Amino acid sequence: MKRQLVLGILACLIAGIPAPAGQESGGQSAPFYNVDTEKQVEGTIRELLFEPRYQNKAPFLILVIEEKKTGETYRAEISPVWFFDYDLHKGETVRVVGSVYSKDDNQFLIARRLQCGGETFFLRDSRGFPSWRGGQMKRAGRHRGRGM
Amino acid sequence: MKGKGLLLFFISPFLGVLAIFFIFSTLNRSFIQSRSEALVREQLTATAEIFKVNLAHLLDEGYAPEDILGLYEGEKNIYYFAILDEQKSILAWSSRYEGYLPFSLQDSGRTEPWILASPLGKIYNRLSPFSRTDGKVYYLYLGYSLRSLEEMAARSSRYSLLMLLFLGAVGIVFFWGVYGLQKRYLAKTEELEEAHREKERFREISAFTSAVAHEIKNPLNSLSLLLELLQGTVHSGVKDEVALGKAELQKISRIIDSFSGSLKPLRPVKETASLREIVTAAHDALLREASKPEVEWRFSESRPVFLKADRELMIQCFLNLLRNAYEATDRGIVAVEAEIRRKRITVRVWDTGRGIEPDRLPLVFDPFFTTKEKGMGVGLYLARKIIEAHGGRIGVESPPSQGTTFTIQLPGGSHE
Numbered sequence: 001m002k003r004q005l006v007l008g009i010l011a012c013l014i015a016g017i018p019a020p021a022g023q024e025s026g027g028q029s030a031p032f033y034n035v036d037t038e039k040q041v042e043g044t045i046r047e048l049l050f051e052p053r054y055q056n057k058a059p060f061l062i063l064v065i066e067e068k069k070t071g072e073t074y075r076a077e078i079s080p081v082w083f084f085d086y087d088l089h090k091g092e093t094v095r096v097v098g099s100v101y102s103k104d105d106n107q108f109l110i111a112r113r114l115q116c117g118g119e120t121f122f123l124r125d126s127r128g129f130p131s132w133r134g135g136q137m138k139r140a141g142r143h144r145g146r147g148m
Numbered sequence: 149m150k151g152k153g154l155l156l157f158f159i160s161p162f163l164g165v166l167a168i169f170f171i172f173s174t175l176n177r178s179f180i181q182s183r184s185e186a187l188v189r190e191q192l193t194a195t196a197e198i199f200k201v202n203l204a205h206l207l208d209e210g211y212a213p214e215d216i217l218g219l220y221e222g223e224k225n226i227y228y229f230a231i232l233d234e235q236k237s238i239l240a241w242s243s244r245y246e247g248y249l250p251f252s253l254q255d256s257g258r259t260e261p262w263i264l265a266s267p268l269g270k271i272y273n274r275l276s277p278f279s280r281t282d283g284k285v286y287y288l289y290l291g292y293s294l295r296s297l298e299e300m301a302a303r304s305s306r307y308s309l310l311m312l313l314f315l316g317a318v319g320i321v322f323f324w325g326v327y328g329l330q331k332r333y334l335a336k337t338e339e340l341e342e343a344h345r346e347k348e349r350f351r352e353i354s355a356f357t358s359a360v361a362h363e364i365k366n367p368l369n370s371l372s373l374l375l376e377l378l379q380g381t382v383h384s385g386v387k388d389e390v391a392l393g394k395a396e397l398q399k400i401s402r403i404i405d406s407f408s409g410s411l412k413p414l415r416p417v418k419e420t421a422s423l424r425e426i427v428t429a430a431h432d433a434l435l436r437e438a439s440k441p442e443v444e445w446r447f448s449e450s451r452p453v454f455l456k457a458d459r460e461l462m463i464q465c466f467l468n469l470l471r472n473a474y475e476a477t478d479r480g481i482v483a484v485e486a487e488i489r490r491k492r493i494t495v496r497v498w499d500t501g502r503g504i505e506p507d508r509l510p511l512v513f514d515p516f517f518t519t520k521e522k523g524m525g526v527g528l529y530l531a532r533k534i535i536e537a538h539g540g541r542i543g544v545e546s547p548p549s550q551g552t553t554f555t556i557q558l559p560g561g562s563h564e
Contacts, residue, residue: 032249054246127250
């Protein structure tokens with residue numbers, strides 16, 4: 001395996017192959033689920049958007065949330081659209097736990113847990129592993145993304 | 149060997165073997181697992197070292213960290229990796245899963261690899277420094293999947309369990325077989341012991357009866373001789389009474405002879421004989437004793453049956469059986485049917501007579517058991533004795549209102 005790896009690296013160096021498809025990569029500004037910046041935001045949904053977030057992946061559901069306490073706006077990345085099958089509406093109150101980061105003076109949130117209408121949706125595990133990529137929730141046969 | 153013995157001698161060692169297998173298999177698996185983990189650790193270290201050399205080279209060349217993330221292409225076991233600066237801030241990262249890079253400030257102080265649990269299995273994490281030629285320090289953070297290792301361990305556990313189950317099943321089948329054989333052996337031994345006891349008891353009775361018969365017959369002979377003498381000397385008025393007394397004495401003598409004869413062991417002198425001839429001779433002898441015109445006589449055989457037997461004894465046997473059948477049948481059928489299957493003769497002697505009471509059926513072959521007023525209970529006993537002396541078996545059935553059937557099975561049958 002080591003030999004294969006060395007050959008692979010050499011091939012990459014020679015050919016200058018870019019990052020492979022299906023592999024998410026990011027520079028300094030690329031967001032990842034950072035457990036050190038985890039925060040709970042409670043607020044009202046101002047907008048629902050579908051945006052591509054990761055290379056070669058389905059678009060994500062983005063909620064623009066206005067925080068109750070501070071009035072700050074967060075763009076919360078929920079999950080791929082196909083995974084989240086619960087109807088959310090503008091004006092609804094939600095509570096999101098996730099990793100916060102800033103970009104271009106905007107506040108962003110990668111959601112781990114979403115509470116809405118008496119239901120809880122576990123979107124990632126405590127270290128940020130996405131539920132739609134397998135794991136216990138999916139294996140236990142629970143409703144996709146649906147909370148317990 | 150019963151219950152406890154069987155447990156001690158068969159089941160306990162088997163359970164011991166299973167336990168040893170289980171312990172050995174568990175130890176072996178944990179050894180393999182620890183060895184595999186060590187190998188993975190070595191591999192990860194080697195992979196990281198190669199990465200670092202190449203990363204340092206590319207950074208020296210002036211590439212930005214985010215431009216060189218594609219280096220680990222094809223390494224499917226690497227879930228994520230990141231390049232960190234001297235302060236352990238992430239400069240660039242790459243992950244197989246959307247936004248998944250489980251690196252926190254708490255991990256920044258680690259110098260030893262650590263394992264992180266994820267829904268897809270354990271991930272082996274390593275944070276190690278490397279430096280550019282100009283001395284600038286970077287860190288490489290790698291997450292290496294232990295999934296294949298876990299799958300291997302799970303497969304190994306599965307195979308061990310399957311092997312254990314297989315051994316268990318084989319053991320159960322084996323010991324079930326052994327237990328069955330043991331049970332059959334015990335039953336057979338018990339049967340033989342019972343037969344032996346019966347034989348012994350019979351030998352004692354026989355010896356006792358012979359002695360009694362001998363003791364009775366001596367004075368009877370003297371008495372018979374005395375009556376013979378008296379018959380010549382007494383006056384004609386009492387001659388008839390003396391003759392009657394002599395006849396009664398002879399009757400007693402015959403009864404004693406019959407008893408003695410039936411108790412003697414049989415030694416058949418075998419010769420090839422026709423079953424039809426034997427049965428016909430017995431039937432003719434019976435008809436000479438008493439004819440029963442209202443009873444229909446039948447004899448049938450699929451093909452002529454020949455057997456190796458003592459002709460006289462077999463005639464005696466069939467005479468007794470047919471006598472029994474005729475005596476039980478006032479009007480109806482008495483029949484003998486014979487057939488051969490695999491050199492084994494089956495003869496059925498049946499009648500449509502009164503039948504035998506179910507509670508008496510098991511006793512009909514016992515010596516001196518009779519339901520007849522004039523019978524001595526020797527006929528069927530003797531018939532069984534003759535059949536057994538020829539290595540055969542005899543049984544009886546008497547369903548209510550359907551007469552009686554005696555079934556004889558004899559070895560050494562042929563059609564010629």
